[in-house]
Amino acid sequence: MKRLCAVIGAVAMALTLAPPALAAEKCPPEVAPAKAMLQKAAAARKAKTAKGQDVQAPRALAATKGQEVQAPRGQEVQAPRGQEVQAPRALTKARRLVREAELACKKGNMELAAKKAGEAMDLLK
Secondary structure (H helix, E strand, O other): OOOHHHHHHHHHHHHHHHHHHHHOOOOOHHHHHHHHHHHHHHHHHHHHHHHOOOOOOOOOHHHOOOOOOOOOOOOOOOOOOOHHOOOHHHHHHHHHHHHHHHHHHOOOOOHHHHHHHHHHHHHHH
């Protein structure tokens, strides 16, 4: 009797967990390209940020070379504000949309998954 209950419980659990796994395999075709575009955009952003860092020598090194420790007064102290300030927000929103598309796909809501993936791709273009 115990063995029969264990077998029935195992079969019931396997059937309960199987539909989400099957749904993930049948995701809309928009989800995979959106995820790939997000990864490319994140890598490009990371590379762009890495190139822009450490352009000037630290002040301690500048002082040892006989240069002034203080920054010249004629130059801007703050970094210029441009389109780069908005990029992280778009990337964050696209990341959230792709995550929501994947979750909708796992739940079996293909229409919502396709919609969210499409919105993410529009942001990343």
